[in-house]
Amino acid sequence: MRLILKANRLIDGTGAVPIENAAIVVEDGRISEVTQQDKLDTGDRDDSDVIDVSGGTLMPGFIEVHTHIHCSAQADAYRHITTESDEVFLMRGVQAVRAVLSSGVTTMRDLGSRNQVIFPLKQAVEDGIVPGPRMLVAGTPITTTGGHCNMFGTEADTSDEMVTAVRGQFKSGADWIKVMSTGGGFTPGTNVRAPQYPVETLRAAVQDAERLNLRVAAHCHASAGVRNCVDAGVHNLIHCSWLDEDPNGMFDYDEDYADRLAEAGTWVDPTLALGRLNQIRGRVRTTGGPMRDPVRRFEILRDMWDRGVKFVTGMDAGMTNANFDDFAYIPQVMVEDMRISPMEAIVCATQTSADCLGVLDETGTLEAGKAADILIIDGNPAEDIATLHTVNTIVKQGTVVKREGELLI
Ligand SMILES: [Zn+2]
Known part of the structure; x- marks a missing residue:
């Protein structure tokens, strides 16, 4: 009909x-x-x-480029991810992809969940067993030993280990490769202000991924990590927070590297609605994240936009306070805080994000x-x-x- x-x-x-x-x-x-x-x-x-x-x-x-379907999005998300079983993760995932679809997201990319949870779930959605959007998945993120998200990641320290990890994810069925290029706020003790990998190790990941017709998305908070990712040719930067190496400083924004992001056509997912949701849902942060100076953060993002950097719409759903049906906050914050037009934000949330994911021919x-x-x-x-x-x-x-x-x- x-x-x-x-x-x-x-x-x-x-x-x-x-x-x-x-x-x-x-x-x-x-x-x-x-x-x-x-x-x-x-x-x-x-x-x-x-x-x-x-x-x-x-x-x-809508196209959501950044979820972690087995994380709980609750205040104690870290305790959940470090204590629950794969069976519980799978049930969280079923609930998550239904919530994502119910909010209007028809294509999503998961950027880091255990292989044994995300691959069967993707298959179940494709087979019509559980409702969910079209899914592209990275499987386990690749991180250093003890590094950011090691509790559900593949650990790799050297360039050789990185290549092995990329091939392992390819073999498991990954649509994308996710690398943790700096520490992250979710994993206690990892350093958000320092790179986890040198350029050559990131480049090894990019080259082997490209050989396999895959793209690499890299988590990066520290400016030094952003620079390493740009030098290595990473296709999609996540967060891109430009954090200063010096804990007494806040940002170390590098305009030359912002221009290089624009010239290379690198997609940036600044996960910019996360701070707003923490605010709305009353999270008190004890450690300094990029939102400690949100006004400057949005000035930097707006400057990147004016230089021609391509923005895509990822929530980091599953992280504390980022629920799976929160997608609409992303374009809203782009308009209200980055000061781009509603139509520009809508294009980011649809055409540009589909292009980043490699599915623009389809959706x-x-x-x-x-x-x-x-x-x-x-x-x-x-x-x-x-x-x-x-x-x-x-x-x-x-x-x-x-x-x-x-x-x-
Ligand atoms: Zn994430």
Whole structure:
């Protein structure tokens, strides 16, 4: 049966001017037509299922590039990840991917979960056993011995060990390689202000990943770690916090390296909504993270944006206070704090993130021939970005998973 979606306007994800009184025709899970309602040929469409949302906006499904599906997102997420069993992790994961999809995310990338949890879960979603978005997964992150996220990572110290770890993840079925290039706040005692790997070890990971047609995403807080990642040719930087090596300093922003990120076309996921959610949910941080000076942090991100750096939308969902249905906070914070336009933030959350993940041929924009990953938002997000919190209807690969406010999964 054909599915016809109608709404007051359509945002296609490319940044183009919205189409008024829009309609999309879906056949066999794919978009067959993007048009205006008065141009729809309804003559032979008596059997069509029609969803018509007055006041609504059609747009591509959200693309979330950074989750950890077996982390609990609660205040004691660290205790959970260090004490629970793989069976409990799997149940957390089932709940997480359902929550991700229910928020309007139709494609997600998991950037670090145990292999024995994430690979079966991805398979279960593809087989229709549990509901979830299209998934790309890194499996276990690669880190140093005792390094950031070692409790669910593969430990590798030398360049040879790094290559072995990359090949091990490839063999397990990873779609991406995740490397922890500096310490992280989630893992006590690791140093957020210092690199975990020298350039040559990161370069070994990039070269072997590229040989296997994979891309590398690297966690990096310290400026020295950002520079190492840029020098090594890492494809996607996570956090990119530019933290000063000196604990008495805050940031050590390097404009020349920001220009190099832009020139290389490196995608940056600044996980910028995480601080806001900690604020909203009342987390008191005892150690200094990048949000200790949020005003300067957003000035730096805005400067990177002005230099042409490509931003993608990752939450780090599963980390403390970052729930799996929080996606809409990311574009909201981009608009409110980075001061980019709602349409620019929407393009980051759809087309740019799909391009980063290597799935732009399949999804990320509303065009004939692509998979029918479509949302209807109540309201107009091009005018008020906060309306992205009110997802009326969700279609994933042609299947209606939320219909006019009612969740069907
Ligand atoms: Zn993460």
